[in-house]
Amino acid sequence: MKIYSFKCPACGYESKHTVGTPDMDQILTDVNNDFAQYRLFVCRKELTLVHADVLDAHFDNKCPSDKSELEPIDDPEHVKCPRCGNELKVEDIKPLAASDGSAE
Numbered sequence: 001m002k003i004y005s006f007k008c009p010a011c012g013y014e015s016k017h018t019v020g021t022p023d024m025d026q027i028l029t030d031v032n033n034d035f036a037q038y039r040l041f042v043c044r045k046e047l048t049l050v051h052a053d054v055l056d057a058h059f060d061n062k063c064p065s066d067k068s069e070l071e072p073i074d075d076p077e078h079v080k081c082p083r084c085g086n087e088l089k090v091e092d093i094k095p096l097a098a099s100d101g102s103a104e
């Protein structure tokens with residue numbers, strides 16, 4: 001699982017999103033209830049990026065807040081700004097901010 005920070009150099013749009021599957025013990029167990037897979041989408045109505053758990057039974061490709069159809073993003077590292085269409089600056093934030101300076 002990765003957390004991406006998106007910033008648009010042109011219009012100042014900014015957001016952070018979780019993509020992928022949680023790292024916790026997702027080894028082969030017979031309990032799949034906690035399995036989640038976050039994907040990135042664009043909401044054309046709000047002009048914003050949203051992430052959603054595509055394995056959630058309640059998820060049907062609709063924006064949770066306005067029920068409009070979401071547009072999936074295949075490559076989270078190359079995303080166009082939902083507001084102005086410029087290429088967003090993408091940063092991969094480490095969920096565990098452990099090392100700060102030391103290269104261990």
Ligand SMILES: [Zn+2]
Pocket residue numbers: 008009010011012013081082083084085086
């Ligand atoms: Zn923009």
Ligand SMILES: [Zn+2]
Pocket residue numbers: 043044045046063064065066067068
């Ligand atoms: Zn929306």
